[in-house]
Amino acid sequence: MSETIFEPGRELPVSSECDVLVCGGGVAGIAAALSAARNGARVTLLEREFMLGGLGTLGLVTIYLPLCDGKGHQVSFGIAEELFRLSIERGVVEGRYPKAWLESGTLEEKIANRFQVQYNPHIFAVDAERVLLAEGVHILYGTIAAQTVVEDGKITAVIVENKSGRSAIRVKSVVDATGDADVCALSGADCAVHGLGNVLAAWYYRYTKEKGVQLKMLGCSDIPEEYHTGKEQYLTDRRFGGIDAQEISEMVQQAHQISLADAMKLRETDPTAVPVIYPTIPQLRMTRRIAGIATPDDKPTHVYVPDSIGMIGDWRKRGPVYELPFACLYGGKVKNLITAGRCISVTDSMWDITRVIPVCAVTGEAAGAAAAMSDDFASLNVASLQERLVRGGVKLHCADVGL
Ligand SMILES: Cc1cc2nc3c(=O)[nH]c(=O)nc-3n(C[C@H](O)[C@H](O)[C@H](O)COP(=O)(O)OP(=O)(O)OC[C@H]3O[C@@H](n4cnc5c(N)ncnc54)[C@H](O)[C@@H]3O)c2cc1C
Known part of the structure; x- marks a missing residue:
């Protein structure tokens, strides 16, 4: 239909304010909220559904893909490892406990069994909620990010809709962890969509x-x-x-x-x-993403990236390791908006690698820390961000793990 209708403007109540608003409570949003809170920010995490975890719980995608490179080296650390451990704190599914990795196995054992696991979605979601609450994160369920107010290139408020109606949350910075770059699209950030789209799952x-x-x-x-x-x-x-x-x-x-x-x-x-x-959110892998300052590709691998925020492997293949640049998390148009998870800026062929759970946690941790530190990501001192990530256990470069 091409018909349009005018929606009258109206004044909205400001329902709350925070330093960092994380939109979307999937694995990326959980990691971002944890990281922002640990870096001293007052954090609100809003989630459309009534449980955390996104595709990783409500979407029934319950396989935490590898933290390793398939050749016996762990490459993803920090909150990616913390959430991995949390997901199986109360037992693994189907008895496939990653013994070699969690109990100092040999290199051969680590090569034979990648650092991955299957978990119970309900336990993981509720334990993630407990950890976030313990860090002081304010969780708002049943709440959708419906619009943003952008002034002088910055989001000053996010308009939300929930059972209480429509209201505004005042923000200093925003993490878009909606999986589909909803907040980016609402704010006028440059976005891109996946060329092929998704097969049915x-x-x-x-x-x-x-x-x-x-x-x-x-x-x-x-x-x-x-x-x-x-x-x-x-x-x-x-x-x-x-x-x-x-x-x-x-x-x-x-x-x-x-x-x-x-x-x-x-x-x-x-x-x-x-x-x-049955899943209660749609099983979509690659939809819309931010068109960021950097858009890394899956080739070449093992390249030193000066603004690396952490490393990832390739879940499909043994060998490749990538250092992810900070500049693939944000764009040039909205200064205080950063992305995490499956809507960061990567090429279509890299997207299949970065959309998975451990990578969502890696990018979430970096986005959350950055959002706690700044409301203008292009001018953030990346070395200080990296220093904080390293303090949290992240390893940034291949050389840090002997690769
Ligand atoms: C069929 C299938 C199989 C997969 N298999 C695996 C696998 O085996 N292992 C693996 O590691 N990965 C797998 N993946 C990929 C992986 O599960 C997801 O890409 C990853 O969990 C995405 O995390 P995320 O936090 O970026 O996004 P999501 O999990 O999509 O989380 C986004 C959250 O934001 C909320 N949200 C969305 N829009 C709004 C809004 N406007 N306002 C408020 N909240 C909003 C959603 O409700 C959701 O909770 C698979 C994906 C699919 C579809």
Whole structure:
């Protein structure tokens, strides 16, 4: 429809104020809020749903992909490791405890078993909530970042909507951890969308008497052909951009039908089969991102990056290590807006590497610390940011781990 309508302006109450407003409580938002609070900021974390973790809990993506390079070296540290440990503090799923990594295994053992794990989404979400509250983070659930007020190139307030109505939160700086760069788009920051869009995924949990509760992962991840095994399962030919409400609804409806049909098919041979948990947020991988000052690519690897905020491996492949630049977290238009998680600035081929949970934690930690330190990221002293990250246990450069 091309018809438009005028929405009358109105005065809004200021419901609260904070130093750092983290929008989105997925893994990136959790890491950002923790980091900002530990760096002395008054932090509010707002989340549209009523549980933390985003795709990592409500989206039922419960595999914490590797903190290592696949060749026996840990590369991601700091809050990425802290959240990894937290996710399995009360036990691992399916007995795959990463013993070699958590109990000083040999290099051979570490090469044989990557530093990854599967966790229980509910335990992880509630324990993350506990840790954030202990750090003094103010969590506001059921709250959507609906608009921003930008004055002289800075966001001065974020307009939110929740059960109490529409109100404004006054801010010094903002972390966009919405996964879809919603706050960037609302604020007029330059954004980009993924060229291919998303294939359909339909992950859900099902129960059978024999196997108990298990994660069923229908669909494949849309990795480059060089990684294909020939067993990829495409559920439909359609691709989804992920930033159109009608399209997302259709995608979710398709996923519902496919996972229900899967459970019912199993019931033909096992009458105890029943679906027990469906995702409550859409399973989208790469949608919209900020177009940042830097946009790193997946080639080359092992390159020294002067403004590195931490290292990451490639979950699909053994060997590659990347130092992520601070400049891929923010853009040139909105001075006090920084991104974390799956909406940072990277090329389409790098996006598949940076969208995963450990990387979201790495970028969240850096974004949160930076937001606590400054309301103008282009003029932030990167060396002081790096100093704080290192104090928190982050390793910035390949040379720091002997690579
Ligand atoms: C099918 C599938 C399989 C995957 N498999 C794996 C895997 O095995 N291992 C792995 O590590 N990664 C995997 N990933 C990727 C990974 O799960 C996610 O990319 C990662 O969890 C993203 O974290 P995030 O915090 O950046 O974003 P999200 O998890 O998307 O969190 C964003 C949060 O912001 C909230 N939000 C959004 N908009 C607003 C708004 N306007 N206002 C307020 N709140 C808002 C959302 O409710 C959500 O909680 C997979 C992804 C998919 C879809």
